[in-house]
Amino acid sequence: EAQVTQNPRYLITVTGKKLTVTCSQNMNHEYMSWYRQDPGLGLRQIYYSMNVEVTDKGDVPEGYKVSRKEKRNFPLILESPSPNQTSLYFCASKGDLSYNEQFFGPGTRLTVL
Amino acid sequence: AQSVSQHNHHVILSEAASLELGCNYSYGGTVNLFWYVQYPGQHLQLLLKYFSGDPLVKGIKGFEAEFIKSKFSFNLRKPSVQWSDTAEYFCAVNFSNYGQNFVFGPGTRLSVLP
Numbered sequence: 001e002a003q004v005t006q007n008p009r010y011l012i013t014v015t016g017k018k019l020t021v022t023c024s025q026n027m028n029h030e031y032m033s034w035y036r037q038d039p040g041l042g043l044r045q046i047y048y049s050m051n052v053e054v055t056d057k058g059d060v061p062e063g064y065k066v067s068r069k070e071k072r073n074f075p076l077i078l079e080s081p082s083p084n085q086t087s088l089y090f091c092a093s094k095g096d097l098s099y100n101e102q103f104f105g106p107g108t109r110l111t112v113l
Numbered sequence: 114a115q116s117v118s119q120h121n122h123h124v125i126l127s128e129a130a131s132l133e134l135g136c137n138y139s140y141g142g143t144v145n146l147f148w149y150v151q152y153p154g155q156h157l158q159l160l161l162k163y164f165s166g167d168p169l170v171k172g173i174k175g176f177e178a179e180f181i182k183s184k185f186s187f188n189l190r191k192p193s194v195q196w197s198d199t200a201e202y203f204c205a206v207n208f209s210n211y212g213q214n215f216v217f218g219p220g221t222r223l224s225v226l227p
Contacts, residue, residue: 031213040122042203043157043217050213058214059114090156101147102215104156 002027004105006091012111013081021076021108023091031094032074033058033102034066036087043090049074081112115140115208117218125224126194134189134221136204145207146187148178151220152200160202163187174198196227 004025013019025032033048035058045058049068063085065077074093078085088109092102120135138144145164149157161172168180178189187204204218 033213033215035217040219042117042119042219043205045215045217048213048215056213059216092157101159101162104158106156 002103004091004093004103006089006105006108008108009106010109012113014113015082016080019078019081019110021078021089021091021110023074023076023105024072025074025091025093025103026072027093027095027103028071029093029095029103030071031102032068033092034064034074034076035090035092036060036085037090037107038087046076046089081110083112086110086112115206115214115216117204117206117216119202119204119218119221121221122219123222123224125226127226128196129193130225132189132191132194132198132223134202134204134223136187136189136218138185138187138204138206138208138216140185140206140208143209145209146178146180147205147207148172148176148187148189149203149205149217150200151203157203160189194223194225196225199223199225 007022034046035043037043044060047066049055091105094102116139118137147162148160151157160176163170163180171177176191201220201222203220
């Protein structure tokens with residue numbers, strides 16, 4: 001089944017404790033992206049990647065890191081999480097750069113105490 | 114900076130009523146436009162998209178949207194809503210001169226009363 005998977009789905013952590021949220025897609029998509037969803041703000045793009053070893057900042061990259069060492073994986077790293085990073089995070093992928101549909105993962109709900 | 118606005122935060126309708134959700138964007142160049150739906154507890158799903166051609170596009174579940182370039186708008190419509198349309202709806206824009214950056218609107222929550 002074609003899908004985007006994220007792990008973990010739920011995470012509660014404390015300020016300053018490094019964490020990684022994994023994202024994987026099995027559709028051989030070139031493009032992958034991370035968003036955070038907050039009430040009243042919709043989805044805001046954090047980082048995106050157009051291919052292996054190519055990453056770019058979205059609208060809200062501060063406090064986040066990403067890497068794209070393999071085509072299928074695009075982990076989101078919070079080196080020192082803070083409470084304002086409490087949010088619902090979605091990973092997405094799409095096949096190429098011709099503006100086709102993005103496929104979204106199930107979401108990761110992160111709480112930083 | 115590019116931005117996307119949605120006119121209504123929360124819309125409440127009775128079943129069989131007609132729906133129109135507004136979406137406007139700030140940029141005057143070439144854009145690619147999307148409407149996504151998020152049912153409670155689920156991830157986003159694409160309803161419809163516009164890249165070029167006929168400005169009236171039809172999507173899944175009876176939804177359609179009209180692109181009006183002069184008004185920078187891409188409004189979503191459905192002639193007769195059902196209880197199962199209760200969800201949050203997001204307009205999204207890819208501003209082509211800004212590469213692969215996608216900007217989402219803040220969302221409109223639709224509640225359909227049975």
